[in-house]
Amino acid sequence: MDIWNGFVExxxxxxxxxxxLALSWQNYVMMAIACFLMYLAIKKQYEPxxxxxxxxxxxxxxLYPDIMGAPNINLVxxxxxxxxxxxxxxxxxxxxxxxxxxxxxxxxxxxxxxGVKLGIYPPLIxxxxxxxxxxxxxxxxxxxxxxxxxxxxxxxxxxxxxxxLGFTPAQSGAIGIIGGADGPTxxxxxxxxxxxxxxxxxxxxxxxxxxxxxxxxxxxxxxxxKKERSVVMAQLRPVSKLEKIMFPVIVVxxxxxxxxxxxxxxxxxxxxxxxxxxxxVERISKxxxxxxxxxxxxxxxxxxxxxxxxTVFLTPKTLGIxxxxxxxxxxxxxxxxxxxxxxYKFSGGKVNPLIGSAGVSAVPMAARVANKVGQEENxxxxxxxxAMGPNVAGVIGSAVAAGVLMSILG
Amino acid sequence: MGDKLTLSLTxxxxxxxxxxxxxxxxxxxxKLYGTIIYNIQNKGQKKQxxxxxxxxxxxxxxVMEPIASVDAEPDVDDDELIAVISAAVYSMYSSKVQxxxxxxxxxxxxxxxxAGLSDNLRPF
Numbered sequence: 001m002d003i004w005n006g007f008v009e010x011x012x013x014x015x016x017x018x019x020x021l022a023l024s025w026q027n028y029v030m031m032a033i034a035c036f037l038m039y040l041a042i043k044k045q046y047e048p049x050x051x052x053x054x055x056x057x058x059x060x061x062x063l064y065p066d067i068m069g070a071p072n073i074n075l076v077x078x079x080x081x082x083x084x085x086x087x088x089x090x091x092x093x094x095x096x097x098x099x100x101x102x103x104x105x106x107x108x109x110x111x112x113x114x115g116v117k118l119g120i121y122p123p124l125i126x127x128x129x130x131x132x133x134x135x136x137x138x139x140x141x142x143x144x145x146x147x148x149x150x151x152x153x154x155x156x157x158x159x160x161x162x163x164x165l166g167f168t169p170a171q172s173g174a175i176g177i178i179g180g181a182d183g184p185t186x187x188x189x190x191x192x193x194x195x196x197x198x199x200x201x202x203x204x205x206x207x208x209x210x211x212x213x214x215x216x217x218x219x220x221x222x223x224x225x226k227k228e229r230s231v232v233m234a235q236l237r238p239v240s241k242l243e244k245i246m247f248p249v250i251v252v253x254x255x256x257x258x259x260x261x262x263x264x265x266x267x268x269x270x271x272x273x274x275x276x277x278x279x280x281v282e283r284i285s286k287x288x289x290x291x292x293x294x295x296x297x298x299x300x301x302x303x304x305x306x307x308x309x310x311t312v313f314l315t316p317k318t319l320g321i322x323x324x325x326x327x328x329x330x331x332x333x334x335x336x337x338x339x340x341x342x343x344y345k346f347s348g349g350k351v352n353p354l355i356g357s358a359g360v361s362a363v364p365m366a367a368r369v370a371n372k373v374g375q376e377e378n379x380x381x382x383x384x385x386x387a388m389g390p391n392v393a394g395v396i397g398s399a400v401a402a403g404v405l406m407s408i409l410g
Numbered sequence: 411m412g413d414k415l416t417l418s419l420t421x422x423x424x425x426x427x428x429x430x431x432x433x434x435x436x437x438x439x440x441k442l443y444g445t446i447i448y449n450i451q452n453k454g455q456k457k458q459x460x461x462x463x464x465x466x467x468x469x470x471x472x473v474m475e476p477i478a479s480v481d482a483e484p485d486v487d488d489d490e491l492i493a494v495i496s497a498a499v500y501s502m503y504s505s506k507v508q509x510x511x512x513x514x515x516x517x518x519x520x521x522x523x524x525a526g527l528s529d530n531l532r533p534f
Contacts, residue, residue: 142440145433156425160418169417243447250439258432393433400432404425 019063026310027062033313034059034305037203046210050183050301054202057109057305067107068306075099113303116191116198121300122184123268128293129184129395130272131285133363135247137389140236143343144355148393150339151359152401154179154332159405162324167317170194173405175321178205179328180398181212181362185265187304189402193409199308200318204325212365213372215326216333220357220373223337228344229377231352233386241277248273255400261410262403266396332360336390358387361394 015021037055041048061068077099081091086100093099115121138144155176162172174190174197186205190198208215221229248270256263275285340356354374358366367387374383492512499507 139440139444142437142444145437146430149429149433152429153426156422159421159425163414163418173421239444240447240451242451243444246443246447247440250443251436254435254439255432258435259428396436397429397433400429401425404428405421408421408424 023062024310026314027065028310030062030308030310030313031059034062040207040210047206049297050206051210053298053301054206054305057302058199058308059305060302061109061306061309064107065309067109068113068309069107070110071106072104074102074104076102109303109306112299113306115296115299116187116303117195119188119191119264121296122188122191123264124296125184125293125300126265126268126399127272128289128296129363130248130269130274131276131289133269133273133276133392133395134388135273135392136239136244137236137385138392139239139243139247141386141389144359144389145393145397146343147336147339147356147359147390148395148397149359150356151332151336151361151390151394152180152397153335154328154330154360155398155401155405157331158324158328161327162320165320165324167320168194170409171197173409174201175324176328177201177398177402177405178208178321178325179332179360180394180401181205181209181329181332181360181366182395182398183209184300185361185398185402187300188265189405192406195307196312197317197321198304199313200321201325202304203308204322208325208329209362209365212329212360212362213369215329216357216366216369217373219330219333220337220354220370223334224341224353226377228341228353229374230381231344231349232378232381233350233352233355233383236385241279244277245274248277251396255396255403259400259403259407261406262399265399265402269395269399329360333357336360336394352381352383352386355383355387355390358391359394359397361391361398363391363395364388366394367391 019027034055037051037058040046041051041055075092075094076085077097078086079098081098083100089100089102091098091100157176158179159172159176162175163169167175170193174186174194177186177189178201180186183202183205187198187202190201194201252263252267252270255266272285272288275281275288336356336359337353338356339359340351340353343351343356344353352374354370355367357373358370360366367384367390370387371382371384374381492509495512496509499509
């Protein structure tokens with residue numbers, strides 16, 4: 001009989017611990033959303049490198065919320081300090097009562113999440129991006145920086161929209177940065193300004209980056225004439241190795257002096273780039289852009305996804321963030337193209353305004369879109385390298401804009 | 411309402427001004443050092459030209475060593491092969507190179523070849 005009772009008790013205990021009773025309806029909705037995101041990542045290949053770990057992290061945390069649980073200390077009351085249960089524990093006396101400290105440890109993803117919370121992973125991703133980025137087109141045509149700056153205006157306009165929709169200033173800054181179209185920058189700024197919105201903002205940022213080929217072309221076509229889109233640009237001058245080596249050093253000096261809060265992102269980006277361009281540390285460069293970046297991408301994706309629990313994600317705020325993120329993307333593209341039109345006018349028709357749309361970052365997708373839209377007018381027109389200039393300038397521009405937001409709102 | 415408007419406009423103005431200022435400074439500096447380096451390197455090349463006036467092909471200061479003669483491989487499409495090799499050489503050395511002849515190099519030793527292949531082809 002005892003055995004039978006024990007068996008029933010054990011089953012009861014297991015049932016109480018299991019997800020059937022512990023989970024709320026929000027968790028199940030989130031699991032469905034996670035599965036949908038996994039479908040988008042696998043079947044549609046929308047930024048699968050990040051969307052897949054994000055979606056799986058989301059699934060995990062909604063199945064087993066304690067996986068993100070923070071460590072805790074429970075106080076257990078005891079009769080006297082000599083109690084054998086308290087052996088090896090810290091004893092505390094509060095008032096007349098005696099307790100011992102019984103620590104519980106955090107969940108697996110809680111510890112991995114510290115890299116996001118403390119702002120470690122995004123700069124490390126930037127290190128890898130720096131190793132992979134060729135700033136040659138930007139050095140050959142430094143005026144591209146103007147387009148990279150113009151596309152950041154969307155961030156600040158969206159900030160205003162978010163403030164008037166009822167978000168706090170810090171949250172509005174984090175929402176606006178979605179318009180920078182740069183995942184690591186968005187995560188970095190959000191982890192500093194509004195960590196509670198990390199899940200929705202990361203999902204919005206990466207989803208819109210994947211949707212660049214759908215979002216941008218209508219805006220580009222609306223704002224330009226057929227004549228402007230058909231402009232064939234002169235070939236870029238060759239850039240010497242010395243120029244490429246000096247570039248990261250100069251950029252980091254200027255950015256870090258002018259805006260110290262942008263130093264972690266810009267600094268790591270430029271460190272990666274000097275690894276690449278110097279040509280003397282090929283091993284480090286390979287590691288930073290492959291193994292290190294892949295490891296960090298896994299940690300970053302899974303833990304950012306794991307911040308999206310049902311109670312945080314399923315609120316009207318998330319809808320607001322998703323709408324504002326789209327607005328930020330559109331405004332960034334529009335301002336990039338409008339400044340491209342200005343450059344078209346001032347250069348006497350030598351600049352194709354389409355390259356301005358690449359200023360939103362989203363490397364190299366936005367540059368490819370500019371090239372594709374240009375080729376729809378003239379199949380022999382290759383704008384890719386010209387669009388890479390504003391595209392990589394956009395990465396630096398987003399990091400500078402992030403620095404501005406963090407220093408004003410942080 | 412008033413506070414929100416003030417903060418919004420402050421952020422918009424500061425963001426706009428700082429992002430443009432930093433990037434405009436970068437444009438100026440990159441243009442400046444680009445010009446300086448270009449001039450220095452051009453001067454260097456002119457000096458080299460002056461130092462060696464008896465070079466057989468003055469229009470082409472950097473001449474590829476004749477590693478090859480196309481006749482060695484009669485069964486391939488010569489024009490296409492020459493175009494591909496010229497494009498590759500041009501992209502590495504710019505237009506100051508003149509290709510005089512193309513010859514198939516001796517195959518590298520097996521160990522190096524295998525190492526090179528495996529480095530370039532392995533997925534991870």
